[in-house]
Amino acid sequence: MKQSRFWAWLVFGVGAAYFLVPLIATFEFSLRMRRGYYSFDSYASVFSDPKFQQTFTYSAVIGLLSIIVGILIVVPAVYFVRLRMAWLRPYVEFLTLLPLIIPAIILVYGYIRLYNSSSIIPFTGSAVGTDILLTFAYVTLALPYMYRAVDTGMRTIDVQTLTEAAQIAGANTPQIIARIILPNILVAVLSGAFLTFAIVIGEFTIASLLNRPAFGPYLQNIGANRAYEPAALAIISFIITWGAMSMINLLSRFAPRTSARTD
Amino acid sequence: MAPFLRVENLVKSFGTTTVVKGVNFAFNKGEFVSLLGPSGCGKTTILRMIAGFENPTSGSITVDGQDITNLKPNQRQLGMVFQAYALFPNLNVGDNIAFGLKIAGMPADQRRARVEEMLKLIGLPGFEKRYPYEMSGGQQQRVALARAIAPRPRMLLLDEPLSALDAKIRVSLREEIRAIQLDLGITTIFVTHDQEEALSISDRVVVMNAGNIDQLGAPHEIYNKPATRFVATFVGHLNTIEATVVSASKHQVNIDGQIVTLPSLPDGAVTNAPISLTLRPEVLSVGERAGSDITLTGTVSDVTFLGSVIRLRVALGKNIISLDTFNDQRTAPPARGDAITVSLASKDLLILEN
Amino acid sequence: MTTLDTGTKAPAKKRALSFEWLGVAPFIVFAIMFLILPTLYLVGAAFVDEKGGFTLANFAGLGTPQIVAAYWISIRISGASAILGALIGLAIALALIRGKLPLGLRAAVMTFSGVASNFAGVPLAFAFISTLGRLGLATVILKFVFGIDIYKAGFNLLSFWGLTITYLYFQIPLMILIIAPAIDGLKKEWSEAASTLGATPWQFWRYVGLPILWPSFLGTLSLLFANAFGAIATAYALTGSSLNIVPILLYAQIRGDALQNPGLGAALAVGMILITGFANVVYLVISARAERWLK
Known part of the structure; x- marks a missing residue:
């Protein structure tokens, strides 16, 4: 028994070292901008860069739009599939898994060739159009996570019974979704939202290939041209990801557990 | 061995x-x-x-x-x-x-x-x-x-x-x-x-x-x-009757106004003190029966039909006791509100330490 | 039920049905426009030559040494990072859940895994440059404190092993996140039953524990493979376009038609889809089998 604990600690220790050393090293490196002693100069340099502010804001706005579009698309679909169209379920699940099967670079390649300026829907023909395409691309990227979050949320509240109860009380379908279902799966939806944000905020491939001034391509550009700022940006990115994940953890404590169903 | x-x-x-x-x-x-x-x-x-x-x-x-x-x-x-x-x-x-x-x-x-x-x-x-x-x-x-x-x-x-x-x-x-x-x-x-x-x-x-x-x-x-x-x-069902000792020396107790004499009382029973009597439902019989030396009267408060057995709840006053009787196909079971007499042998009372 | 369905009820039912479709329609239209059509378009384009006629030449073109080499190194990096990530992730998850470590530690590792598995891309490359680059902290400490010059010993962050070690930073946490529920599914009674039947802990793992985890392990392995195979941002930020892996080749093709043949680019993409698709089919088949067991 003691022996197994020794091995457990050893494995854990080696793992912890692998994961912590890069963080420590990056942080240490980010402080080395001024010769001779540690300073936060690299962070100051990053934050004062107008490009940083612009690209970050741009990515944050696109991220927010992706979250909204994602919710509008996923929530009604999950609701009706759970409620009355169970036969559609395997197909919908398969579709939501596709973004895990098809790499992002392939999707964007398809978009560029399909929706070019001379096509029927010329998304890439204008800046606004490309912004919209980027938003949709991010919705696609986050689809597996958003779907699973919402689906889990609906499973725990027993949509069927809640809907029937609301119908007896005289509510119509939009009212049921807006007033009954959505508030009850709010925590799940927000989890999906934060995960979407974490995925989208530093995304490089799609933004770069669509030529949008997003945070990911900015990061890459800084990495190619500066020495210490990339380390600072890596730390900042890590903190943003950590923040989004912590929000999900925090939210899960407020998840409703009203259902007697255990499946 | x-x-x-x-x-x-x-x-x-x-x-x-x-x-x-x-x-x-x-x-x-x-x-x-x-x-x-x-x-x-x-x-x-x-x-x-x-x-x-x-x-x-x-x-x-x-x-x-x-x-x-x-x-x-x-x-x-x-x-x-x-x-x-x-x-x-x-x-x-x-x-x-x-x-x-x-x-x-x-x-x-x-x-x-x-x-x-x-x-x-x-x-x-x-x-x-x-x-x-x-x-x-x-x-x-x-x-x-x-x-x-x-x-x-x-x-x-x-x-x-x-x-x-x-x-x-x-x-x-x-x-x-x-x-x-x-x-x-x-x-x-x-x-x-x-x-x-x-x-x-x-x-x-x-x-x-x-x-x-x-x-x-x-x-x-x-x-x-x-x-x-x-x-x-x-283990099993148990009736508990709350009674009062009328006379410790004569082993007499008062159960909801009915005075009953028992063969013995637990150690330490004193006159005028409350006492709990416990008994299994199956030791009680409806009506008087040979071998029974204690008779109590009460009202049927509930009847549960279980097939071969009928479980009755009988209110003696404040105390309500359960008893089981066999189902007799020829007669109807007692109804709620019926007056009823139940009897038991005093040796079947369980004297329990708390 | 059916006898109650009188004529007056029928219109209400129809309206409800169309309402359901209205709710699902945006999802389906979206999936067709942004998942199905782009993919099918590429598949179609892979069979079209520059004059618009049908051809298989694009797939034959995948046989050129540069592209074969790109696929090969991609498969090797994805395979190595998936296998190592799965093994190490399994070991850490087992240590955490079955090794009687403090309970709080598990929650902390799970949270960290959530973060690290999403901490891919450009920032991850920066972190590893700061760690194992020529001037990275670990490199410097190994050199000056322990006297080991890893770069003289042949290590290079911009190589097969460098990229594999970097990918492990998101592969291991992903494995931990996916395999932990499977390990939780190992009932305490199984190991107890095995021990009353005379089995040592090792025999329990050999005959029961690991065989039960095996489908989940294999399934997650293929997921990790697909995950690494499609990843580009980390590799691009780390190596620029110097490392010849398939996603970087495709990136260059999209940017500036590096292969000077759009049909060949589409074939390259279809090849990627086939490989990641195959890995994911393996995952789905195996995990369905694992679920059946653990019912």
């Missing part, structure tokens, strides 16, 4: 709470013994200490003259059946049953023969190639039993093996378990919270309460002569 299993001064504490508080018992080879008690009474912890999953805080466990207190579970040669079957899901029925044999190094052809023998014993011949998920709960539990006894363990430990099953299968399987146990003559310890189960299949029953043994005895002793109020209430 020296006892086959001996447990001495067994204590188990988890942190500051002591769940088993110095338990002693000894059983002979071939006995079927039940550990009976409510959840949290320590019965499962005792079984797990015998199996070796928990280390006793103090005390010792001896099997067949060997002190096994500090042996690892895999060195104890005991068979165990769990509540949730615990069949290995990746192995088929044959491989599950053969698992212990394989570990012990039995050659493959002997293993196959033993598995076949076991499957016949549990009434599932030809099930070797099935997987656990393809079987019903009752079938899985029978395979679990076969897996436990295949390596010919010294003792069989059953941890609430019937709790997860449907009521009907529960009864048939417990009879089957008892038949197999008698057939093999294997010493068996059966943990349950179901008193009917314990009474119906055991040679002896250990009734546990809050980490202590309240009573150890044959099923009829436990039921007819409960040693404590806890045993009496936990």
